Amino acid sequence: MSNEESIRIRTIAWHKASENEMSARIRRILQKWLPFANKQFADxxxxxxxxxxxxxxxxxxxxxxxxxxxxxxxxxxxxxxxxxxxxxxxxxxxxxxxxxxxxxxxxxxxxxxxxxxxxxxxxxxxxxxxxxxxxxxxxxxxxxxxxxxxxxxxxxxxxxxxxxxxxxxxVLIEYADRWCEEDPRNGAYHDTQTEENAWTAGGIAAALALFPNHPRQDSWKKGFEAWSLNAITTPIDRAREPKSIQTVTFHPDFTTENHGFAHPGYLCAGINLRGIHAIFSLIGDEVISETVLYNNEHLYNKTIKVWAQFDGLAVPIQGQDWWYNRQHERQFTHAFMNVIHGDSDASLLERRALTVIEGIQNSNEQGCLLEENGEQCIISGYQTAKDMEHTSAKDLVASCLLHLFGGAGAAPSDGDEMNARLRGVYVYPYGCSVIHRTRNSFSSFSWRNRVMGLTIPAKGCWSITPIPASYTGTVEFKVNSQRTIHSNERYVLQTERENIRDYEDGFGAMASLMRGVEELRQDVAFVSLPDGKTVYVECIQVLKSCSIAEMNTGMIGIRNEQFSAMPDLAQGHKTIYFPNQTVSYEGFYGREPNRTTDFAPVEWVQVDDDIGFVLFGSQGIRYINQHEYKKWKGVEDFLILNRRNVGTFNGPSKLVPFIVVTLPNRTKEETKSSANLTHLFTCDKEGIVLLSCERQLIFANFNATALIVRAESESKLNLNKMPLYEGINRIEGHSYFWSGSLDAFTSGFLLCEWTLENLGDEQEGTSMIEISLLPNRLYVTNRGEESVSIVLQHTDDGHRHMMALAPNITEILNF
Incomplete structure (x- = not known):
């Protein structure tokens, strides 16, 4: 018998294994998948x-x-x-x-x-x-x-x-011997090495676990600890522990990049891939190495948990190039943080992920984890959805064993409490993204890798998909030779300039970007409001003559799946509402060509009583009911809110600004109502966009200097109940004006702090009231020729102040 043959195997601690709610639930999913996998076996x-x-x-x-x-x-x-x-x-x-x-x-x-x-x-x-x-x-x-x-x-x-x-x-010894002496790899931009370092650690972990008395155990252990420790590292880690940490695989804000953008799958790779060691340790009744736990909690709490939607998926805030239904992979991430780190939020998110996994599987007659006819869903010339089945199953095996030998984990958080705790604004200066969570919506803006905005309702990416040209759109030029990706046609890689203003409960983002070879400059603002609404503003300037084949902005990805066991998320059709018509589109892969419908510009569009859009400056609307795919990610359609029928621009010019107010979780009737309460202003300065919507004043200053602006509402407002904003509010007859100072190249919002009430009908035509709203103080001036009576109501506490003002009299109200 050779020395290798005499090496003892570590005994599995079967006495530690105990079926529980979670392991049993996952086991049943695997059992349901087994007959399908059994058909894929060949001698x-x-x-x-x-x-x-x-x-x-x-x-x-x-x-x-x-x-x-x-x-x-x-x-x-x-x-x-x-x-x-x-x-x-x-x-x-x-x-x-x-x-x-x-x-x-x-x-x-x-x-x-x-x-x-x-x-x-x-x-x-x-x-x-x-x-x-x-x-x-x-x-x-x-x-x-x-x-x-x-x-x-x-x-x-x-x-x-x-x-x-x-x-x-x-097999095991060859891998461990080959890589245990190698140094971990370094890199966070474009192609993070967290994945490579973690999977190398996982490979060595197999020999380390199975063969405890092998003569090269010490070498394997040293190599394993180096690879696993260096899987999730930031610059400060390397500075703090230069002897043991040789790499930087994450930015200081715990974002990282793969495939050239912040990719959720690779963000979690360090936890998932080196996590196999924890399973080996539980099975063998051994202590889990601290190197496998290093930075897990920081990473999970700063990004993965914050980005998680209701079913546990991390929202791809810079787009997704793999398939959307990756709940299996995220389920293991949450399971690990639940069982090994005792995170109650992870326990809740794991259970939610399992619910959707079960729903997808129960919709497939073959027990598939992804698509019923996965071989028809082409990812590449040799990859289909069917080829991703075993990848999904592998993560469930890991989760099942984790629970079988490690227990059910922590008690799950209360969902409402978790949502309330996680709501707010998160800025990632190195990942070049900002996120705003509310109780039932998620919005983000990214200004590098994929310059794009997202507004996602409560149903998450089952409703709106994170296409890499979301809102900012695509521009295709007529040129003699194919241009590189740097021409920013399909999507935009970077900005020329940006400015991010974060509020306690919202943000304002500004970005200036070039299209083509400096033929077009597209200035955009993206404002996220406390109630979950967002406002996208776009000003395009033609810098030199050019020919345009197609220009589509305000692009929104629409998920249109059908899973019979989940009709609330994937009913198989989408209904699009317009002011004067309703159109439905069936969602399915293949079988028919794409169905494309063009619509004239309208004031608002609403999708499936789930999310609405109020529009200004749209040149046309197109819906693409997609059945043909170059690369399968899932069944998704495209809603283009601003389709321009353009040919050639003969010289420098400015296009009409385009504005989208997005209303997540709003029905058709609520969208229509909101459209009636949304008013665009005419400004006395160029490069300023100002609009009011549901007691919020949204602004964007595209100029390079700060300006004092005066703006008049283009629509007649209800002057009997007038929202007031910080700055100078002026009512002249039937018109409302706002004046204030706007910082250079910035966007944001002002909330209604006071409401002006009871300006009687007999006073409307002749009144001239000016209210200067400052922090903690109001200056109220009657600039008309007649006395007026008004009521001011404070938004927060509802307190009402009645005033009778003689002409040319100013009263001060402190609060």
Whole structure:
């Protein structure tokens, strides 16, 4: 017997395992998925008793390793229900072992003639896996495969023969030996190394857990701790602990980037990928390394929890390039923070994520976790939604084991209390984003990587999708040669200038950005108000002659899924309301061409009694009911609120400003009512946009200097009950004027602090009242020729002050 063969395996602490509410719930999801996965199994004839899942030739062996972990867990689970799956436990075990053997033989350490099955992924078809001879990224990424492979083998160790055990040892030891001496990688911008460092730690963790008496245990442990500690690090961590922390993988505000933008999936990678060590430790009744816990709570509390919508998904505030339904991945993030860190909010979010996971699965006759006909949902030439099934299942395996050996976790928070506690404004200066949460809405603005705004109602991304051109839109130029991404046509990468003003309960964002090769300058403001409304203002200046093929701004992504078990979130159609017509659109993938409908400009648009839009300056509206996709992310339509039919601009000019007031969680009737209460002002200075909406005054100053402005409402207001704002409020006859000072290149809002009431009908035509509202003081002047009587009511306490004013008399009210 060789030295390797004599190495003892660590005993699994099955006596510590105890079924509970959470582990049982996840187990049943996996059991329901099992028959679907079972159909994806195929025997592999190159060696006896071998087989693979999902074609056996996906990236890094993931398809077989991840699925094998499901089969291994259920094969050993004491509460596995054969009656539910229709698959005998012995059959589940046999296929799990066959998959382990397939991976062992086709790994770099296996016989040279053993390669993977032939498949549609030409990079993996008929090749070995393991990363031998490859660069760091693809070679180290097999760590995620190694972790699941090792987990499956460990669960079934007593059932493995000598040959299979030897294959497992060779695979795990080769990875641990290869990477334990390497240094962790550094990087936070564009392509964070948190993922790479964490998956390398996870791969080493498998050998570290299974083979406690291996002579290279100390080396493995040292390497594992270095990789895992350096997975979530900021500049201050490196400065504080330069001997052990060699990397910076996160910005100081705990944002980070992958694929060139702040990506929620990669934001959580450090917690998820190195978290496998915690599962190994629980299974083996060992202490969890502190390096796996490092910075988890800071990261979770500063970003992941703050960005979470009702179902646990972190809102992609700079867009999403993967599929939207990633609740399985986030469910494990929340499960880890719940069980290992005792976070009550995580406990609640985990349960909510599971509810949606169950809803999606219960809508699919095959028990799929994503799409019923996933092979039809194309992500790339060799990736479909079906290929992401095993990835989703793997996260559920991790969560199930976490609960089985670690308990149900903390008692969940009260949802209303959590929402109240998390509401407010969060500014990420390094991630270049600002977020505003209210009780039932979420808004954000990003000024780098993807310059975009988001306004999301209570249903989250099931209602509005975070397309990377959200609000700011797309501009396609007519040019002879294709331009690079830096021309900011499909979306905008960066701004020329920006200014962010955060309030206690809202924000005002300004940005100036170039389109094309300095052909257009697009100045935008995005204001988020305390009640969840947002206001988008756009001023486009043509800088030089150019030809435009298409210009679409005010773009909104509309989710249009159908999941029968979740009609409240995904009923399969969207109804779009206009002032004089109603149109419905069915949501489905493929089968038909896109359905595109153009509409004339209107005052307001409302979507599905869920979110409304009040418009000024729109040149036309288009709805794209999308069925054809270059890349599947989910079923989503596009609502274009400002579609310009343009051809050539012959020289410098300014386009009419375009304004969108977005009303989350408003019905059609409420949107119509709000439109009647929204008034645009005419200003005495250029580059100023001012409007009032439901007792809020919203402003944007696009000028490079501070200005004192005087503005008149373009609509007749109800002068019998007039909201007053900080500054000078003037009522002259039937007109209302506001004057005040606006800082340079800034946007924001003023709230109604006082209301002017009971300016009688007989006084309206001749009255001239001026009210200067300052902090803690009111100056009220009657500039007319007749005496007037007014009532001033304070917004907060409702206190009423009655005044009788003679002509040219000023009274002062302190408060």
């Amino acid at each position: 592999w004839a190159w060696r006896p008793s071998c087989g693979h899942f999902f074609g056996g030739a996906y990236w890094y062996g993931l398809e077989t390793a991840y699925t094998a972990s499901v089969f291994a867990l259920l094969a050993k689970h004491p509460n596995y229900e054969e009656m539910m799956t229709g698959i005998p436990r012995a059959e589940v075990k046999r296929k799990a072992i066959a998959a382990i053997r397939y991976l062992g033989f086709t790994h770099d350490t296996g016989p040279e003639d053993c390669v993977r099955a032939e498949g549609r992924n030409r990079f993996c078809s008929l090749t070995k896996w393991g990363g031998r001879g490859q660069k760091f990224f693809p070679a180290s990424q097999t760590g995620v495969t190694i972790a699941s492979f090792g987990l499956s083998a460990w669960l079934l160790w007593d059932d493995l023969d000598k040959e299979t055990r030897c294959l497992v040892r060779n």
